[in-house]
Amino acid sequence: xxxxxxxxxxxxxxxxxxxxxxxxxxxxxxxxxxxxxxxxxxxxxxxxxxxxxxxxxxxxxxxxxxxxxxxxxxxxxxxxxxxxxxxxxxxxxxxxxxxxxxxxxxxxxxxxxxxxxxxxxxxxxxxxxxxxxxxxxxxxxxxxxxxxxxxxxxxxxxxxxxxxxxxxxxxxxxxxxxxxxxxxxxxxxxxxxxxxxxxxxxxxxxxxxxxxxxxxxxxxxxxxxxxxxxxxxxxxxxxxxxxxxxxxxxxxxxxxxxxxxxxxxxxxxxxxxxxxxxxxxxxxxxxxxxxxxxxxxxxxxxxxxxxxxxxxxxxxxxxxxxxxxxxxxxxxxxxxxxxxxxxxxxxxxxxxxxxxxxxxxxxxxxxxxxxxxxxxxxxxxxxxxxxxxxxxxxxxxxxxxxxxxxxxxxxxxxxxxxxxxxxxxxxxxxxxxxxxxxxxxxxxxxxxxxxxxxxxxxxxxxxxxxxxxxxxxxxxxxxxxxxxxxxxxxxxxxxxxxxxxxxxxxxxxxxxxxxxxxxxxxxxxxxxxxxxxxxxxxxxxxxxxxxxxxxxxxxxxxxxxxxxxxxxxxxxxxxxxxxxxxxxxxxxxxxxxxxxxxxxxxxxxxxxxxxxxxxxxxxxxxxxxxxxxxxxxxxxxxxxxxxxxxxxxxxxxxxxxxxxxxxxxxxxxxxxxxxxxxxxxxxxxxxxxxxxxxxxxxxxxxxxxxxxxxxxxxxxxxxxxxxxxxxxxx
Ligand SMILES: [Zn+2]
Numbered sequence: 259x260x261x262x263x264x265x266x267x268x269x270x271x272x273x274x275x276x277x278x279x280x281x282x283x284x285x286x287x288x289x290x291x292x293x294x295x296x297x298x299x300x301x302x303x304x305x306x307x308x309x310x311x312x313x314x315x316x317x318x319x320x321x322x323x324x325x326x327x328x329x330x331x332x333x334x335x336x337x338x339x340x341x342x343x344x345x346x347x348x349x350x351x352x353x354x355x356x357x358x359x360x361x362x363x364x365x366x367x368x369x370x371x372x373x374x375x376x377x378x379x380x381x382x383x384x385x386x387x388x389x390x391x392x393x394x395x396x397x398x399x400x401x402x403x404x405x406x407x408x409x410x411x412x413x414x415x416x417x418x419x420x421x422x423x424x425x426x427x428x429x430x431x432x433x434x435x436x437x438x439x440x441x442x443x444x445x446x447x448x449x450x451x452x453x454x455x456x457x458x459x460x461x462x463x464x465x466x467x468x469x470x471x472x473x474x475x476x477x478x479x480x481x482x483x484x485x486x487x488x489x490x491x492x493x494x495x496x497x498x499x500x501x502x503x504x505x506x507x508x509x510x511x512x513x514x515x516x517x518x519x520x521x522x523x524x525x526x527x528x529x530x531x532x533x534x535x536x537x538x539x540x541x542x543x544x545x546x547x548x549x550x551x552x553x554x555x556x557x558x559x560x561x562x563x564x565x566x567x568x569x570x571x572x573x574x575x576x577x578x579x580x581x582x583x584x585x586x587x588x589x590x591x592x593x594x595x596x597x598x599x600x601x602x603x604x605x606x607x608x609x610x611x612x613x614x615x616x617x618x619x620x621x622x623x624x625x626x627x628x629x630x631x632x633x634x635x636x637x638x639x640x641x642x643x644x645x646x647x648x649x650x651x652x653x654x655x656x657x658x659x660x661x662x663x664x665x666x667x668x669x670x671x672x673x674x675x676x677x678x679x680x681x682x683x684x685x686x687x688x689x690x691x692x693x694x695x696x697x698x699x700x701x702x703x704x705x706x707x708x709x710x711x712x713x714x715x716x717x718x719x720x721x722x723x724x725x726x727x728x729x730x731x732x733x734x735x736x737x738x739x740x741x742x743x744x745x746x747x748x749x750x751x752x753x754x755x756x757x758x759x760x761x762x763x764x765x766x767x768x769x770x771x772x773x774x775x776x777x778x779x780x781x782x783x784x785x786x787x788x789x790x791x792x793x794x795x796x797x798x799x800x801x802x803x804x805x806x807x808x809x810x811x812x813x814x815x816x817x818x819x820x821x822x823x824x825x826x827x828x829x830x831x832x833x834x835x836x837x838x839x840x841x842x843x844x845x846x847x848x849x850x851x852x853x854x855x856x857x858x859x860x861x862x863x864x865x866x867x868x869x870x871x872x873x874x875x876x877x878x879x880x881x882x883x884x885x886x887x888x889x890x891x892x893x894x895x896x897x898x899x900x901x902x903x904x905x906x907x908x909x910x911x912x913x914x915x916x917x918x919x920x921x922x923x924x925x926x927x928x929x930x931x932x933x934x935x936x937x938x939x940x941x942x943x944x945x946x947x948x949x950x951x952x953x954x955x956x957x958x959x960x961x962x963x964x965x966x967x968x969x970x971x972x973x974x975x976x977x978x979x980x981x982x983x984x985x986x987x988x
Contacts, residue, residue, distance in 0.1 A: 401431055403478070631730075653668050855878055
């Protein structure tokens with residue numbers, strides 16, 4: 259299975275004897291959007307509305323605000339929402355003492371757009387972020403952070419995974435945006451770099467405590483545990499061996515303990531408004547979908563929403579439908595701050611205080627498959643208990659009588675379908691770019707002049723029933739199988755499966771990206787470069803795919819072609835960090851070291867929390883024989899991110915060259931500890947130990963080398979290692 263918002267992963271390959279050739283990942287999402295016209299109507303300011311029950315609700319402009327988002331959290335996976343298997347004591351305590359909304363919905367089913375909705379209070383067609391990677395939150399739309407910052411709050415975000423990387427633009431308004439989730443993680447194809455919830459919470463707690471006597475704070479804490487793959491830590495792994503997803507939910511809840519304990523224990527001097535929600539749910543096999551990001555059924559759209567502030571709210575359960583976009587206006591209202599009228603959400607304060615709220619429709623969409631695969635886009639609207647899904651084969655459900663959405667009422671109720679279609683059209687009046695153009699006009703012109711824009715595009719003018727994701731779910735499963743085979747270590751099987759998927763539907767950029775990655779892993783760099791070129795032709799706007807194309811061209815020795823392909827992207831106003839890194843590696847490989855170092859400097863400035871530009875700069879120094887500079891850059895990279903295996907690998911090489919074998923071995927052992935599949939370092943350790951006459955120590959490293967080194971790339975060394983192991987029995 260592939261987590262649908264997990265297709266933006268990192269995979270790196272090191273070069274034996276010298277560390278790293280760049281960091282390139284399976285990043286399957288398209289790129290940059292020019293939002294200006296789209297969002298001009300959204301800027302905060304103008305008229306303000308006030309809550310209808312202003313006199314009855316207490317407000318407090320000096321309280322702290324804690325927003326907790328737990329990734330991939332189904333409403334029915336929480337104890338307070340009726341799940342009897344899971345262990346979520348902290349969320350349950352918040353719900354018991356706060357307001358629990360039983361019918362809360364996300365408007366998107368993947369991470370970045372959902373958080374954009376939550377933070378901005380507007381629907382995706384207004385802020386413009388329709389998918390994970392490839393979109394950036396615009397610089398002229400306000401968020402909880404920008405508004406509270408302007409009100410004198412201290413603000414910080416602590417996020418746990420790559421879809422919320424600083425590069426995607428949610429950083430504005432935060433004094434600190436902590437996205438240290440292991441950006442240099444190697445050998446983790448098809449997996450999103452993430453950090454443990456306990457680490458994220460510890461960082462947040464340290465920040466909160468450091469400013470205890472300062473102005474009120476706003477902290478956003480994002481935990482990633484429940485996201486696929488489900489690998490809960492102990493004791494949850496054993497306790498939930500039948501349902502590792504619930505094990506991850508339990509682990510996420512436990513991680514919140516240190517953060518919530520002081521608030522629930524009322525030990526804090528200042529009151530804190532706590533909001534807990536999930537960014538989207540998880541299908542867990544319902545309707546044929548394993549994870550999320552394809553459909554918009556309740557498994558992925560229905561999320562928990564708990565608001566806790568005992569000084570403002572009595573404990574209550576609210577069954578009225580509410581939405582993610584309501585969170586921002588609710589926070590502002592609770593602080594007594596004016597609520598901008600241009601928001602799609604409304605304050606839930608009156609509802610939470612027991613007053614009746616007027617009905618509000620919920621807009622939702624799922625566009626990932628449309629953007630990455632060329633399938634039909636999914637939009638929809640829910641009003642009351644009726645939910646309409648607008649696809650080539652439309653669907654209508656009554657959630658009150660049919661919560662599992664198994665009886666499609668669309669064929670028998672055409673009148674109701676038409677009515678909800680009209681409502682959806684009204685809601686989407688401002689959705690002028692349902693086919694987002696992700697590259698700037700200038701970039702597009704440059705691509706055209708180089709012959710890269712072929713006119714082909716994943717977005718069609720008309721979609722038929724054959725493009726309906728319901729009809730294509732078997733391809734979704736086939737894509738999941740490709741990833742599962744790769745993760746099981748069956749590279750030839752994964753390649754064969756990926757080739758079949760591409761044959762079935764040749765115009766799917768995502769599958770071409772997968773196939774190219776697999777060819778590259780198998781050592782077939784030239785074929786990888788060709789296939790990734792086809793993916794890029796289908797979607798020239800995708801900076802992440804462009805970065806991969808550059809990387810594969812470089813690995814196949816076509817340095818000048820890599821430089822030519824990447825130049826238009828590098829010249830855009832805000833090039834993607836991975837594009838810059840791939841460009842720098844191509845320049846360095848072509849011998850243009852000075853230019854390469856300049857590019858790595860730019861990458862560093864663009865993403866100061868990312869150690870990879872430094873590692874690549876260090877490699878350039880090392881190749882030029884400038885050991886001291888190389889060592890300094892590797893060391894600086896480790897200061898940014900101590901988990902960067904490749905920095906240890908490089909420092910080991912430098913020490914070994916200077917015959918400081920003890921230090922070399924220390925660094926290399928640390929490198930393989932951090933990245934057990936780093937076969938080049940495994941080889942180096944074994945080789946050095948043998949030369950030092952420590953054969954028995956060398957044996958386990960070379961055994962592991964044989965288990966991990968790909969035969970196609972490592973045939974000669976594998977042979978040597980196998981012969982040595984045979985002639986040196988333990
Ligand atoms: Zn998510």
